[in-house]
Amino acid sequence: MKKIFLIIIPLLFAANAAMGQDFDHYFQDKTLRIDYIFSGTHNTQHIAVDELLVEPRWYGKRKRLADVPVEGNGQIIVRDHKTQTVIYRNSFSTLFQEWQQEPEARHTQKSFENVFLVPMPKDTADITLELRDNRRRVCAGETHQVVPDDILIRPIGYKNVTPFTTLQAAKDTNNCIRLAYLAEGYRAEEMETFIEDARTAMEALFAHEPYKRMRDCFNIIAVKSVSQESGASEPSKGIWRNTALHAHWDTNYSERYLTTSHLKAMHDLLAGTPYEHILVLVNSNRYGGGGILNSYILSTTHNEWSQPVVVHEFGHSFAGLADEYAYEEDEIDMYPLDVEPWEKNITTKVNFHGKWESLIGIDPKAGLFEGAGYKLKGVYRGYEDCRMRTNETPEFCPACQKATQELIDFYIQ
Numbered sequence: 001m002k003k004i005f006l007i008i009i010p011l012l013f014a015a016n017a018a019m020g021q022d023f024d025h026y027f028q029d030k031t032l033r034i035d036y037i038f039s040g041t042h043n044t045q046h047i048a049v050d051e052l053l054v055e056p057r058w059y060g061k062r063k064r065l066a067d068v069p070v071e072g073n074g075q076i077i078v079r080d081h082k083t084q085t086v087i088y089r090n091s092f093s094t095l096f097q098e099w100q101q102e103p104e105a106r107h108t109q110k111s112f113e114n115v116f117l118v119p120m121p122k123d124t125a126d127i128t129l130e131l132r133d134n135r136r137r138v139c140a141g142e143t144h145q146v147v148p149d150d151i152l153i154r155p156i157g158y159k160n161v162t163p164f165t166t167l168q169a170a171k172d173t174n175n176c177i178r179l180a181y182l183a184e185g186y187r188a189e190e191m192e193t194f195i196e197d198a199r200t201a202m203e204a205l206f207a208h209e210p211y212k213r214m215r216d217c218f219n220i221i222a223v224k225s226v227s228q229e230s231g232a233s234e235p236s237k238g239i240w241r242n243t244a245l246h247a248h249w250d251t252n253y254s255e256r257y258l259t260t261s262h263l264k265a266m267h268d269l270l271a272g273t274p275y276e277h278i279l280v281l282v283n284s285n286r287y288g289g290g291g292i293l294n295s296y297i298l299s300t301t302h303n304e305w306s307q308p309v310v311v312h313e314f315g316h317s318f319a320g321l322a323d324e325y326a327y328e329e330d331e332i333d334m335y336p337l338d339v340e341p342w343e344k345n346i347t348t349k350v351n352f353h354g355k356w357e358s359l360i361g362i363d364p365k366a367g368l369f370e371g372a373g374y375k376l377k378g379v380y381r382g383y384e385d386c387r388m389r390t391n392e393t394p395e396f397c398p399a400c401q402k403a404t405q406e407l408i409d410f411y412i413q
């Protein structure tokens with residue numbers, strides 16, 4: 001017995017020590033921002049590097065660097081050039097991939113900005129971008145080399161940082177999740193309203209579990225980006241407004257879908273602030289919003305449903321949750337019925353294992369309810385109702401709560 005302990009203890013110690021050193025071994029405490037252009041049609045995709053930038057600090061994860069908590073519709077993978085070891089990985093979804101499902105994509109080639117943040121490597125790194133189709137197969141990939149002392153990497157966020165207010169400091173700012181509310185469609189004289197709206201949005205989030213009990217883990221700022229005009233553009237009404245992020249309704253010709261395609265402008269405004277997860281608050285009383293995994297959410301602030309919407313969209317962008325609704329007039333084939341979706345709150349029953357399986361039998365309300373992921377048949381949710389299904393429901397269903405808690409644990413434990 002003694003002999004076994006003597007062998008095991010040093011090994012465990014060595015493993016822990018190595019994990020703790022990974023970040024400092026491979027990375028500087030700076031952010032490498034990579035701007036990409038994704039372009040293509042319904043069945044082609046091209047990835048090109050637009051620009052490399054460096055920001056003063058790194059505000060993302062420092063542990064479990066090579067792992068992702070959810071698969072996403074794409075991944076960015078950083079490898080140490082010499083050893084080809086994966087030293088960082090993150091997952092994401094994009095508006096480009098949503099657009100690929102649109103009729104326009106069958107006859108038009110279009111391009112989209114995408115911006116990703118990774119910790120700045122100490123040594124030459126190979127960075128791979130992968131996109132996955134809705135069958136979860138890698139359908140596009142591009143690898144480029146980054147040399148950290150490349151003179152063409154542009155510094156940003158070292159001066160002229162957009163003013164911001166800290167709404168809530170995390171208990172441990174060395175181990176926390178950083179959110180930034182960003183103002184869209186607020187003029188300079190409306191900044192007090194923006195701060196008030198950001199506080200309201202923050203409290204809406206913390207009224208929901210598991211965010212409520214994990215509140216201390218979140219560091220939250222409100223970034224006062226100034227627009228020339230109030231509101232956002234409303235193409236179906238012929239109204240275009242000059243705003244900081246050029247956000248607009250009618251994305252993909254869907255009236256309520258509010259997005260921005262100006263991701264470089266968004267990150268320019270955030271440069272130098274302590275941000276990772278981005279929540280854009282739009283100064284409007286219209287109903288609408290959008291949320292894209294590890295990219296951003298947009299939500300209005302002065303509609304009667306603004307609070308549920310901001311929380312719902314954050315469920316997409318932060319926790320990678322799927323929509324749990326389906327409407328007869330608006331069914332979409334986003335999830336093939338013979339493929340298990342990676343999202344943890346819906347299933348096609350192809351490989352249900354590890355989702356909310358453990359709640360069934362223990363919670364009498366848990367089950368497999370047909371109708372989710374924009375399909376009335378063949379895609380299932382775990383509960384009758386949820387924040388990811390309707391605005392009237394006051395909370396996330398236990399399946400979504402479980403998935404979100406696992407994700408928070410991934411980041412902070």
Ligand SMILES: [Zn+2]
Pocket residue numbers: 324345385386387388396397398399400401
């Ligand atoms: Zn749910």
